[in-house]
Amino acid sequence: MTYAPKGAPKALLKESSRQIANIIDLNKCMGCQSCTQACKNLWTDRPGTEHMRWMNVTTYPGKGYPKDYESMGGGFEADGTASPGALTNMSDVGDNFQFNHADVYYQGKGQSVHLKPSSALTGEDPQWGYNWDEDQGGGDWPNGYYFYLPRKCYHCTNAPCIDACTHNALFKRDQDGIVVLDQDRCHGDRLCIEACPYKAIYYNPVTEKSEKCVMCFPRVEQGIAPACDRQCPGRTRLAGYMDDEDSDMYKLIVEHKVALPLHPEFGTEPNVYYIPPFDSTRAFAEDGSITDEGRIEISVLEELFGPDVGEVVRKLKAERKKRQNNEPSEIMDLLIGRNFWDRFSELTGDPADLDTFSTAAMSDGSDLG
Amino acid sequence: MKISRVNASAATMLDPTAGVWNEVESQQFAMVPTPLKGNPAIKAISPFIERSTDHGTIRQLSAAGMHNGTEVALRLSWRCAKNSEIADLDQFVDGVAVMYPLAVASSAVTMGAKGAPVNAWYWKANTPTEGFDVVAEGYGSSERRPGADTELTCEAVHDGESWHVVLRRPLDKGNRYTQFNLGSGHKIAFGVWDGGNRERAGRKSFSGEFMLIDIEA
Numbered sequence: 189m190t191y192a193p194k195g196a197p198k199a200l201l202k203e204s205s206r207q208i209a210n211i212i213d214l215n216k217c218m219g220c221q222s223c224t225q226a227c228k229n230l231w232t233d234r235p236g237t238e239h240m241r242w243m244n245v246t247t248y249p250g251k252g253y254p255k256d257y258e259s260m261g262g263g264f265e266a267d268g269t270a271s272p273g274a275l276t277n278m279s280d281v282g283d284n285f286q287f288n289h290a291d292v293y294y295q296g297k298g299q300s301v302h303l304k305p306s307s308a309l310t311g312e313d314p315q316w317g318y319n320w321d322e323d324q325g326g327g328d329w330p331n332g333y334y335f336y337l338p339r340k341c342y343h344c345t346n347a348p349c350i351d352a353c354t355h356n357a358l359f360k361r362d363q364d365g366i367v368v369l370d371q372d373r374c375h376g377d378r379l380c381i382e383a384c385p386y387k388a389i390y391y392n393p394v395t396e397k398s399e400k401c402v403m404c405f406p407r408v409e410q411g412i413a414p415a416c417d418r419q420c421p422g423r424t425r426l427a428g429y430m431d432d433e434d435s436d437m438y439k440l441i442v443e444h445k446v447a448l449p450l451h452p453e454f455g456t457e458p459n460v461y462y463i464p465p466f467d468s469t470r471a472f473a474e475d476g477s478i479t480d481e482g483r484i485e486i487s488v489l490e491e492l493f494g495p496d497v498g499e500v501v502r503k504l505k506a507e508r509k510k511r512q513n514n515e516p517s518e519i520m521d522l523l524i525g526r527n528f529w530d531r532f533s534e535l536t537g538d539p540a541d542l543d544t545f546s547t548a549a550m551s552d553g554s555d556l557g
Numbered sequence: 558m559k560i561s562r563v564n565a566s567a568a569t570m571l572d573p574t575a576g577v578w579n580e581v582e583s584q585q586f587a588m589v590p591t592p593l594k595g596n597p598a599i600k601a602i603s604p605f606i607e608r609s610t611d612h613g614t615i616r617q618l619s620a621a622g623m624h625n626g627t628e629v630a631l632r633l634s635w636r637c638a639k640n641s642e643i644a645d646l647d648q649f650v651d652g653v654a655v656m657y658p659l660a661v662a663s664s665a666v667t668m669g670a671k672g673a674p675v676n677a678w679y680w681k682a683n684t685p686t687e688g689f690d691v692v693a694e695g696y697g698s699s700e701r702r703p704g705a706d707t708e709l710t711c712e713a714v715h716d717g718e719s720w721h722v723v724l725r726r727p728l729d730k731g732n733r734y735t736q737f738n739l740g741s742g743h744k745i746a747f748g749v750w751d752g753g754n755r756e757r758a759g760r761k762s763f764s765g766e767f768m769l770i771d772i773e774a
């Protein structure tokens with residue numbers, strides 16, 4: 189729906205003619221945070237947004253970002269009943285560390301005073317921060333493991349944030365299914381944050397309104413992939429529309445069924461899919477010899493991606509075997525992505541050509557953020 | 558409740574501690590949690606807020622009103638710890654609202670309806686002098702404009718136990734929603750939010766359906 193009246197039924201707010209989607213290949217993410225930085229520079233450098241990482245990458249197993257979001261509730265129960273969860277606080281969302289730059293750089297104390305962060309909220313040593321538990325991972329020695337898990341708003345088909353807002357500030361854009369949060373309608377009640385099981389909405393205490401990932405809609409409108417997708421040097425990303433059956437993304441999600449949503453049990457039908465990590469470092473046997481098995485238990489992946497992930501991992505391993513035997517594998521070709529531009533179907537435009545004054549959101553007078 | 562005519566300056570009326578407030582009658586109103594759970598109209602605007610059960614901690618509010626022929630002011634007092642800052646992202650502030658019908662059929666319980674709107678003056682503790690002028694035509698339809706647009710002004714004190722908040726506006730209708738006719742009756746309702754209990758939006762206590770008040774000539 190493009191701009192429904194305030195009392196419009198929730199079903200209308202969730203309608204869209206098209207749906208943009210993503211794949212993120214967890215086998216290729218190297219945790220470089222280029223996506224995080226691309227997003228931060230574009231969208232969250234305003235007062236009150238310092239703590240926000242609409243795009244974020246943490247290591248799994250771990251508490252994730254926002255901290256412990258997986259156990260904060262939200263989304264829907266199995267029968268579709270709304271299930272409000274907890275709110276995130278400043279520490280959960282990684283704080284906004286302040287540094288003693290003045291002391292270190294400008295007071296002649298460079299040798300005696302060390303650069304150190306303090307919490308923006310307490311002024312004390314931080315107790316938690318973005319990527320605080322990076323690389324701790326899981327598994328028992330010598331078979332420890334971790335993988336990177338990039339996350340953003342999933343622009344869910346059945347978005348509980350849309351259901352939650354009493355002001356209908358959240359809705360799907362008709363032309364691309366991007367879930368946006370209208371800053372004019374938002375009253376800062378944060379019911380959406382309680383409702384989102386991924387905790388992908390952040391409160392701005394300066395504007396007293398909530399904000400979220402906009403999937404770079406001004407770029408998308410002009411055929412340019414979102415910044416996080418385009419900046420990824422790992423070629424982890426594919427982007428496109430779910431009705432584009434020729435796209436590489438569509439083939440991997442729908443035809444080959446090797447891309448899965450995160451936590452499908454939340455009931456929100458996310459539109460960002462993951463290629464599960466299927467080829468972790470090989471495990472040591474008890475006698476110290478190296479086995480052919482990976483280190484990540486399927487049960488760990490099932491917790492993230494649901495019961496189908498075992499089958500997906502089997503399929504991916506079989507496909508890799510084909511390539512090792514010099515047999516063709518469309519799945520492997522699609523995942524490798526030799527041509528960067530094939531990964532973005534309709535969204536191959538160059539951001540240097542972006543006309544920043546002609547987005548639909550600006551031309552229809554609404555302020556979407 | 559009665560909005561009494563007083564001989565006081567606009568500035569005095571705005572001061573919640575001014576002696577003139579002791580000269581007018583104040584009335585206690587029982588406040589109850591808004592009926593969210595199992596309310597189909599609430600479920601339609603948010604199945605999430607419909608599940609709220611732990612809201613509405615404030616059960617009593619005392620209100621007094623006065624006018625001086627040009628300005629009208631209400632003083633609202635209720636017991637509540639002071640929550641006046643959004644220091645952390647999961648914090649909410651105390652608030653209070655006075656509601657008036659804008660049509661004969663307007664209901665306070667539903668916050669008005671299409672064609673039968675309500676007007677509210679809304680105050681929140683982190684912007685204690687500002688106030689908002691709200692109009693609504695049913696749950697979830699409220700539109701806020703800054704109190705300054707209609708010369709709605711507030712002043713608040715917290716005495717360690719209770720809030721005392723004055724909301725003041727010119728009597729003259731001008732560009733304002735609610736018309737006050739001296740010497741006749743009016744209708745009023747109240748809502749109050751305990752920020753410490755994360756109350757906001759429909760999570761609040763309220764005084765029920767509109768009640769009659771008199772405005773002294």
Ligand code: SF4
Pocket residue numbers: 340341342343344347348349350367383384385386387388389400456
């Ligand atoms: S991930 Fe959260 S914020 Fe994004 S659409 Fe889904 S419920 Fe809404």
Ligand code: SF4
Pocket residue numbers: 212216217218219220221222223224245336338419420421422423424
């Ligand atoms: S830019 Fe790509 S490789 Fe780097 S952290 Fe993000 S998803 Fe991973």
